[in-house]
Amino acid sequence: MARFRATALLAVLAGVAFAASAAADPIRIGMSVASTGPAASLGIPQRSTVGILPPQIAGQSVEYFVLDDGTDASRGVANIRKLIDEDKVDAVIGSSATPASAAMSTVAAEKGVPLIVLAASASLIVPMTPEKRWVFKAPQNDSLMADAIAADMAKRGVRTLAFIGFNDGYGDSWLAETERAAKAQGIRLVDVERYARSDTSVTGQVLKVMSAKPDAVLVGAAGTPAALPQKTLKERGYRGLYYQTHGAANADFLRVGGKDVEGTLLPVGPVVVAAQLPDGNPVKPVALDYIHRYEAANGAASATAFGAHAYDAFLMLQAAIPAALQAGRPGTAEFRAALRDALEGLHELVLTHGIANTSAQDHNGFDARARVMVTIRDGGWKLLP
Amino acid sequence: MDPTIIAILVQDGVVNGAIYALLALSLVLVFAVTRVIFIPQGEFVAYGALTYAALDAGQMPGSVWLLCGLGAAACAASLRAEWRRLSPRRLARLLAGTLALPAAVLLATRELAPLQPGVLVQALLALLIVTPMAPYLYRVAFRPLAQASVLVLLIAAVGVHLAMGGLGLVFFGPEGSRATGFSEDSLELGPLIVPGQSLWIVGLTVALMLGLYGFFEFTLYGKALRATAVNRLGARLVGIGTAQSGEIAFSLAGVIGALSGILIVPLTTVYYDTGFIIGLKGFTAAIIGGMASYPGAALAALGVGVLESFSSFWASAFKEVIVFTAIIPVLLWRSLRGGVVEDEE
Numbered sequence: 226m227a228r229f230r231a232t233a234l235l236a237v238l239a240g241v242a243f244a245a246s247a248a249a250d251p252i253r254i255g256m257s258v259a260s261t262g263p264a265a266s267l268g269i270p271q272r273s274t275v276g277i278l279p280p281q282i283a284g285q286s287v288e289y290f291v292l293d294d295g296t297d298a299s300r301g302v303a304n305i306r307k308l309i310d311e312d313k314v315d316a317v318i319g320s321s322a323t324p325a326s327a328a329m330s331t332v333a334a335e336k337g338v339p340l341i342v343l344a345a346s347a348s349l350i351v352p353m354t355p356e357k358r359w360v361f362k363a364p365q366n367d368s369l370m371a372d373a374i375a376a377d378m379a380k381r382g383v384r385t386l387a388f389i390g391f392n393d394g395y396g397d398s399w400l401a402e403t404e405r406a407a408k409a410q411g412i413r414l415v416d417v418e419r420y421a422r423s424d425t426s427v428t429g430q431v432l433k434v435m436s437a438k439p440d441a442v443l444v445g446a447a448g449t450p451a452a453l454p455q456k457t458l459k460e461r462g463y464r465g466l467y468y469q470t471h472g473a474a475n476a477d478f479l480r481v482g483g484k485d486v487e488g489t490l491l492p493v494g495p496v497v498v499a500a501q502l503p504d505g506n507p508v509k510p511v512a513l514d515y516i517h518r519y520e521a522a523n524g525a526a527s528a529t530a531f532g533a534h535a536y537d538a539f540l541m542l543q544a545a546i547p548a549a550l551q552a553g554r555p556g557t558a559e560f561r562a563a564l565r566d567a568l569e570g571l572h573e574l575v576l577t578h579g580i581a582n583t584s585a586q587d588h589n590g591f592d593a594r595a596r597v598m599v600t601i602r603d604g605g606w607k608l609l610p
Numbered sequence: 611m612d613p614t615i616i617a618i619l620v621q622d623g624v625v626n627g628a629i630y631a632l633l634a635l636s637l638v639l640v641f642a643v644t645r646v647i648f649i650p651q652g653e654f655v656a657y658g659a660l661t662y663a664a665l666d667a668g669q670m671p672g673s674v675w676l677l678c679g680l681g682a683a684a685c686a687a688s689l690r691a692e693w694r695r696l697s698p699r700r701l702a703r704l705l706a707g708t709l710a711l712p713a714a715v716l717l718a719t720r721e722l723a724p725l726q727p728g729v730l731v732q733a734l735l736a737l738l739i740v741t742p743m744a745p746y747l748y749r750v751a752f753r754p755l756a757q758a759s760v761l762v763l764l765i766a767a768v769g770v771h772l773a774m775g776g777l778g779l780v781f782f783g784p785e786g787s788r789a790t791g792f793s794e795d796s797l798e799l800g801p802l803i804v805p806g807q808s809l810w811i812v813g814l815t816v817a818l819m820l821g822l823y824g825f826f827e828f829t830l831y832g833k834a835l836r837a838t839a840v841n842r843l844g845a846r847l848v849g850i851g852t853a854q855s856g857e858i859a860f861s862l863a864g865v866i867g868a869l870s871g872i873l874i875v876p877l878t879t880v881y882y883d884t885g886f887i888i889g890l891k892g893f894t895a896a897i898i899g900g901m902a903s904y905p906g907a908a909l910a911a912l913g914v915g916v917l918e919s920f921s922s923f924w925a926s927a928f929k930e931v932i933v934f935t936a937i938i939p940v941l942l943w944r945s946l947r948g949g950v951v952e953d954e955e
Contacts (some may be wrong), residue, residue, distance in 0.1 A: 261776070263883070265784030314655045381694040392927055419927040425878040429929075430921030431614050449786040449879050460803075477785035481879050 251286045252546065252555040255308030257319035257329065261593050262296030263422060266475065267321040270519075270532030271343055277518045280541050283547045285555060290314060294325050301325030305332045305340070314407050315555050316564060318363075318538045319343060321531070323394050325430040330360040335560060338563070339565045341538040343531070345472070346398045350588040356524065361568050361588045363538040365494060365595045370410075371402035373492040373596050374443065379410040381464060385438060386412050389398050389430055389454045390445025392419040399445035400472060415439050422450045431457045440463070447472030459485045466490065470598075475529050479604055487567040492596045493606065494578035496533045501608040511540075512577040530578070536574040544574050619919045625808040625877075627915020629870050631893025632901065634907035635822065636863040641901050642839035643789075643859035645760050646752055652889025653774035656882055659875035660778070661868075662736035663787035665719075668726045674712075674780030675721050677739055684746035684938025691754070708746065714760060715739055716951035729792055733872050737865065744864025745857045751852055752860075771886070779881035786884070791876030794800040811873045818866065819908065824826040831858060883925040891918070891933065898940045 256275060259268035259526035268527055270342050294301040301320045308314045309332070313426030316339045320326045326342040326349055333340035334356040342349050347366040350357055378386065389405055390396035408413050416437035424461045434442060439532060442465060444454050451473035458467070469478075469491040481488065495502055499512035515536050519528040545567035571583040571590060579595025598609045633651055639820055640648040657673050664671035685708035696704070699873075715738050722735060751770050755762060793806025825834040837845040838855040870888075874880065895914050899907030914933060921932040 261779055261784075265779060269784060391930075397912055420922070421887075421930060423881065424922075424929075425874060425880075425884065425888065426622055426919070427625055427922065429619055429919050429924075429928045432618060433923050436615070449881075453879055465619070475785075481786060483788075519645050 231448050233431040247496035250555045251280060251288045252547060253288045253290065253312060253314040254372075254539075254542065255290045255292070255314035255317040255319075256304070256324075256535070257292045257294050257301055257308065257317065257477040259296040259305035259321040259325065259512050262294075263297040264322040266477065267531040268293070268296070268345070268505055270523075270527070270529045271319075271321055271535035273523050273527075274519065274532045274535040274539075276522050277515075280537075282349065282538060282548060284294045284545050285546070285550065288292050293478070294319075294320050295555060296325065297323055298324045300328045302332055302363045305329045309336045309338050310345060313556055314338065315561055316341070316542055318445060318542075323349065323398070333359045337565075338561055339540060339542075339568055341568075343534045344548060345590075346394065348398070353586050353588070357588070359565055361538075363534045363542065363576075363589075365386060365471070365560055365580075366589055367398050367402045367470075367595070368406070369408040369591060369596055370492045371399070373593075373598060374403075374468055374470075374490075375410040377490060377492075377598050378412055378441055378466070378468070380409075381441075383412055385415045385437075385439045385441075385443045386446055386533050387416040387418070387437055387439035388414060389418040389420065389427070389434055389442065391447070391450070392421050395447055395472065396445050399443075401447075403443060403445065419445075420454065424450075424453065428452050429460075430454065431461055431463075434486060435459070435463055439465060441468055443468040445471070448475060449481045452478055454481065456485045456490065471530065474599075474606070475531070476526060479601065483604075486601050487603075489601045490609075491599060492569070493599050494530050494533065494595060495597050496528075496577040498597060498606050501575075503596075507575045508577065508579060510530075511575050515577045533577040537578055540576050541568060541571060541574065541581070544571055617802055618926050619923055620916060621802060621804065621808070623916030623919035624912060625915070626918060627912035628812050629874055629888065630813055630868050630892045630914050631710065631908040631911035632818060632896050633889055634895035634911045635819065635904055636929075637889075637893055637896040638899065638901055639822075639835075641896075642861050643835055644748075644752060644756070644762045644763075644856040646767055646892075647760070648860075648863055649764075649771040649889070650747070650774050650893065651863060651867050652885030652887070653771060653778060654864055654885065655772070655871040655874070655888050656778055656782075656880060657743070658736055658740045658868030658871030658883030659784040659789075659880040659884075660787055660882065662732060662738050662872045663733040663789040663875050663880070664782070665736055666726070666729070666789040667725055667787075668724055670719060670723050671739065673743075674716050676781065677743055678712040678716055678775055679744040680743050680750065681708045684708045684749040687750045687754070698885060708749075715742075715856075727812060728789055733763070733792075736872055737868050740868035740871075741861060742863040744860040744867070748857055748860040753799050753856065756853065756856065771849060775844075775886070777884055780910050782882045784882070786879035786881040787875065788879055789875045803851070805877070807873075807876050811877075814869070814873060819904075820867070831870055835859060859892075887930075894937055897937055900944065902946040903949045 244481055258271045260272045290308055294304050294407045297416050308317055318341050321343050323344040323346040326344040332342055339359055341361045343363055345364045345367055347368055348396040350360055386407055387471050390399050416434050420427045420430055423529055431590050444451050453468055455467055467489045468543045469489050474493045495508045496512040502509040516528040545564055548567040549564035552563030569585055570585055571581050574581045579591045581590035583590035599606045619707055638646055661671040661673045676856040688704055751766050792810045793808040795806040826836055834850045835855050837850055838852050842852055891914055895911035896907045898910035918933050920930045
């Protein structure tokens with residue numbers, strides 16, 4: 226009985242100490258994402274993910290500050306300055322697209338605040354320079370995904386490939402990665418076409434692609450606009466293999482693509498097909514947990530791979546914060562520096578998109594476990610063995 | 611590049627050009643009558659397309675609520691401007707036009723949307739939802755500025771464009787939609803496959819142009835619009851209500867915009883912000899036509915469509931650059947030949 230009483234007393238004391246410390250120094254996390262503008266389909270689920278984040282990490286209460294940058298680099302910079310100068314945040318998550326993320330990363334380095342970007346381009350953290358020391362990246366590098374595509378093509382005997390992609394940074398990055406990965410597998414890139422996200426017709430590009438007679442076509446585009454070239458190719462009777470990038474992996478792409486995108490091959494983060502992963506896969510419970518909690522708050526079938534990147538950024542912070550708390554109180558420069566150091570030393574951290582091992586040179590930390598090849602069957606994603 | 615490819619590219623260019631032609635016509639019309647460069651024209655395309663797509667999917671389109679809100683705002687604006695001169699009859703007409711009409715459309719949408727009553731009814735309903743927004747916008751945003759300079763009107767138009775773009779994101783979400791077309795059949799002409807929908811587009815464009823021609827030549831309202839366009843002061847002196855002319859011009863622009871959207875959404879994915887770039891290409895055609903000539907604008911629009919189609923084949927990365935650069939030689943030629951056109955005030 227006495228022992229029970231002592232335990233209870235300890236628990237109460239611990240609880241009081243806990244509450245006191247939590248009230249004293251909340252950890253402040255800022256977020257600037259593109260919840261309007263061209264990248265809104267990425268930014269909106271990322272913004273909604275904040276709603277399911279816990280109010281406490283390691284016994285410290287956490288405050289979240291969320292801003293919208295409208296997919297605009299200059300607003301992204303204004304946002305991160307506001308978050309750091311006015312809201313005194315300890316870390317920033319964002320933005321959704323590469324241009325705003327790149328612009329924000331210079332401010333993060335200037336102010337000494339860790340930034341976890343949610344954009345895909347590897348150029349944000351590679352090659353590692355003193356300015357990029359403060360920048361970490363939650364989504365997989367394009368190169369990882371491009372390698373998966375090229376390996377799959379080689380397996381299926383593809384010798385010639387045509388690329389049709391966005392006429393912007395996303396398309397540029399994918400074109401560069403595709404050239405490299407295809408060359409490594411001995412696949413010849415026979416035609417490169419570009420189109421804009423807002424184009425209403427790609428007939429010209431598709432005719433050019435078809436006159437090059439490639440074995441496979443890779444569409445380097447994101448979201449529903451990725452369906453347009455494929456629908457036009459189908460309409461014109463192209464019979465080769467269709468590949469898409471992981472940027473196309475959302476439910477709206479399936480809705481708009483309909484039966485014309487059946488059989489498409491693409492690499493995705495495991496969270497997209499979480500329920501189909503084998504039971505031994507460590508990513509499966511984490512990804513399912515995110516999906517269940519997100520969908521409980523936002524409605525059935527609402528979880529996306531893009532929102533999961535924001536959750537991964539949070540998981541990275543959550544893993545790094547206990548070590549940072551040893552070094553200083555939230556809100557201090559010591560805390561932020563220790564947080565940055567801890568983010569660099571993540572070991573086998575299980576995220577919804579894979580397992581991360583970060584280092585001073587690799588601020589993303591993903592390996593081949595962060596991608597799976599899927600196909601589209603009966604209007605859904607089907608995991609390929 | 612063989613003849614088949616040329617034929618397919620021309621076909622694609624003509625279909626796109628037909629839409630640009632419709633938009634160019636309504637831009638010229640609105641500018642001639644009200645001196646407003648109607649930038650939100652593109653938003654009407656997107657609203658028409660996405661409202662139709664929502665109805666096609668059996669959902670309640672969010673734009674209905676905007677219609678109701680704009681109707682109420684237009685009612686308030688008109689009451690404020692005219693309360694001294696309102697007779698009971700005019701008041702009744704105002705209330706019917708700005709409050710009863712949106713309410714009726716709202717009820718009809720609520721009844722019909724879940725039933726998915728077929729493409730023609732859906733298209734009509736989408737037209738009814740989107741079209742009245744244009745005259746309401748005129749009353750709220752442009753009529754109070756009717757005497758201002760072209761530049762002030764342009765700034766107001768940009769403001770309306772931004773507001774409608776933002777609201778479009780709220781109503782329709784960031785992702786695009788497609789919808790069922792008027793015709794799923796296609797016609798085979800040798801190597802060409804002509805989808806029925808593109809025949810609808812070209813056919814309706816030609817019909818609308820003929821209709822507009824008849825409207826301007828043979829009806830009193832059409833003649834009043836032309837008179838307002840030629841000389842605003844003179845038109846007022848002979849008793850033509852220029853405000854009413856503005857409203858008719860905006861209504862026509864609304865119909866044309868919404869119809870263009872309904873026509874293209876089966877062929878391509880339309881986003882809340884797709885309309886702007888389509889409207890801009892219509893604007894390019896209108897500029898080439900000198901913002902004054904209807905046949906000039908229509909022909910230029912076909913040219914823009916075909917140029918776009920061929921440049922997407924030859925140099926897809928520079929397609930937009932090529933299309934928009936086409937304005938420069940035309941402007942040079944016009945300014946060298948015609949001298950400075952006085953802004954008529």
